Amino acid sequence: MITGELKSKIDRVWDSFWSGGISNPLEVIEQITYLLFIRRLDDLQTTAEKKARFTRSAVEDPIFLPAQAHLRWSNFKNEAPEVMFKIVADEVLPFLRGLGGGGSTYSEHMRDARFTVPTPALLSKVVDMLDGIPMEDRDTNGDLYEYLLSKIASAGVNGQFRTPRHIINLMVDMTAPKPTDEICDPACGTGGFLVTASEYIRAKHPSALTDATQRQHFHRSMFHGYDFDSTMLRIGSMNMLLHGIESPDIRYRDSLSEGAAGDAEKYTLILANPPFAGSLDYESTSKDLQRIVKTKKTELLFLALFLKLLKPGGRAAVIVPDGVLFGSSKAHKDLRRALVEEQKLDAVVKLPSGVFRPYAGVSTAILFFTKTNSGGTDHVWFYDVQADGFSLDDKRNPVEANDLPDVLTRWASSDTTERDRARTEQSFCVPKDDIVVQGYDLSLNRYKEIIHDEVEHRPPLEIIADIEVLEDEIAKGLADLKAMLS
Structure with a gap:
C-alpha cells in the first residue's frame, strides 16, 4: 500500500492538478501516465545500453536515437521548469504519438495522446515526484498506480x-x-x-x-x-x-x-x-x-x-x-x-x-x-x-x-x-x-427459506381486563384531583 511521505506527495500533486484547472480525475491520471511511459522507455534504453557495453556490441533497436537524447527522462528532468515544459509539450508527446509502429500495445495507445498539464511549475512538481519512485520495484509502482486509480472512485467521477x-x-x-x-x-x-x-x-x-x-x-x-x-x-x-x-x-x-x-x-x-x-x-x-x-x-x-x-x-x-x-x-x-x-x-x-x-x-x-x-x-x-x-x-x-x-x-x-x-x-x-x-x-x-419466530400473545380478554383496571385507576385519580381543587 502507498503510505506516508509518498502518499502525501501524490495527494499534493493531485491537488495541484485540480487547482490548475484539470478537474477530471481520468485526465489527471492520463497526464501522469504519459510521464510514467516516457520514463519507462528511458529505463528500457538504459538497460539495453548496459547490455551493449557488457557485450561490446551496438544497442539493438534503440528507442532514442542520439539526436533524441534530450527527450529522455534522465535528461529533461534536470532542465529548468520552463525548458522542461517546452520539451515535453512540443517534442516528447509527438515522439510518443509516433511510436505506434513499434508494435507495443502501450505505444499504440499513445497515438492520440494530448498534453494538458497547465503550467511548468506543476510539470516540474510531477516529474520530481515520479523521479523519486523506484520503477524497478514492481510492488511500489504498481501500488502507486492503484492509488491513483482509487482517486477515480473517490472523486465520484467516472466511477463506473x-x-x-x-x-x-x-x-x-x-x-x-x-x-x-x-x-x-x-x-x-x-x-x-x-x-x-x-x-x-x-x-x-x-x-x-x-x-x-x-x-x-x-x-x-x-x-x-x-x-x-x-x-x-x-x-x-x-x-x-x-x-x-x-x-x-x-x-x-x-x-x-x-x-x-x-x-x-x-x-x-x-x-x-x-x-x-x-x-x-x-x-x-x-x-x-x-x-x-x-x-x-x-x-x-x-x-x-x-x-x-x-x-x-x-x-x-x-x-x-x-x-x-x-x-x-x-x-x-x-x-x-x-x-x-x-x-x-x-x-x-x-x-x-x-x-x-x-x-x-x-x-x-x-x-x-x-x-x-x-x-x-x-x-x-x-x-x-x-x-x-x-x-x-x-x-x-x-x-x-x-x-x-x-x-x-x-x-x-x-x-x-x-x-x-x-x-x-x-x-x-x-x-x-x-x-x-x-x-x-x-x-x-x-429458494431461501425464512423461519419466522413464533410469538405468543396474551388472550385478548386478559388484555382488556388490564385496560379496565388502568381506567379505574385513572378515574379514581381524576376524582381525587377534582376533590382537591373544589
Whole structure:
C-alpha cells in the first residue's frame, strides 16, 4: 500500500492538478501516465545500453536515437521548469504519438495522446515526484498506480470504471487462475481484473515466472482486455505495465458490435463487470450474439459474448444486475435456461445493494459458470452476502462485518458439505430440478427459506381486563384531583 511521505506527495500533486484547472480525475491520471511511459522507455534504453557495453556490441533497436537524447527522462528532468515544459509539450508527446509502429500495445495507445498539464511549475512538481519512485520495484509502482486509480472512485467521477478491489479479489480467488490460462476481460477499463489475476499467479504459482515457456506466456499471451475508450486503454495498459506484465493484449474493440473480430472459443477464463445500463440497436449488434440471445439489452448480450469467447471447459466469473436472475422476458429466460441446461452453472453469489455506492445503488450478483456445450449443472450454490467489510452507504467506511472470507471458505466445500445445509442458512445448494420447476429463476429469494419466530400473545380478554383496571385507576385519580381543587 502507498503510505506516508509518498502518499502525501501524490495527494499534493493531485491537488495541484485540480487547482490548475484539470478537474477530471481520468485526465489527471492520463497526464501522469504519459510521464510514467516516457520514463519507462528511458529505463528500457538504459538497460539495453548496459547490455551493449557488457557485450561490446551496438544497442539493438534503440528507442532514442542520439539526436533524441534530450527527450529522455534522465535528461529533461534536470532542465529548468520552463525548458522542461517546452520539451515535453512540443517534442516528447509527438515522439510518443509516433511510436505506434513499434508494435507495443502501450505505444499504440499513445497515438492520440494530448498534453494538458497547465503550467511548468506543476510539470516540474510531477516529474520530481515520479523521479523519486523506484520503477524497478514492481510492488511500489504498481501500488502507486492503484492509488491513483482509487482517486477515480473517490472523486465520484467516472466511477463506473472501477469495480471495488475486494470484490475483484473475491472473484479471482474463487476462480483460482492457473499458469496455463488465457484470461480475458471484454470490458477491461483500468485492467483491475487482469492485474489481480496476474498477482494471484505470481503468489500461487511462482514457477510460472521461472520456466521460460510459461514466463513468455505470462508476459505476452495470458492477459487480454478490450475497451472502446482510448483513455481507458492507455490507463489499463500502463496499469499492467507497472504491475510487471511486459506486453498484454489490450485492444480497442466494441465487444458487442457487428464489426468486432472473432476470438470465438479462445479463452479459458473470463473475469468481468461489464456495463449493464442501456440497450443497443439490432443493426449494430453482432449477429453471432443475436443468434445466442435475441435482445438489445447489454447485460444479456455480454453474457452471450462470454459464452462465445470461452473455450469448452473455460470458466467465467461475471457481475450481473439482479434483473438477469429473474427477468421475465423471453431473452432473459432463454439465457438462464442455456446456462443451466447447455452449460454448467456453478454458483450465484448475491451482493448487497450498496457495493457500488456512491455512484450506483443497483443490486447485483456474481455468476460463476463453466462452458461445456453439453450441460452438467447438477446443483447450483447460492450465497447471500450481507456485509462486505464496508458500510453500505455512500461513505463506504470500513466496518467489522464481512462475509467475504466465509464465501471463500464455503466455496471450497460447495460440492460436499454445502449440499447438506438447510435453505435457511446464508449459503446452500439448490438441485437443478428445483431450478427448472421455477422456470430457471436464479434469484436467491426464490429458494431461501425464512423461519419466522413464533410469538405468543396474551388472550385478548386478559388484555382488556388490564385496560379496565388502568381506567379505574385513572378515574379514581381524576376524582381525587377534582376533590382537591373544589
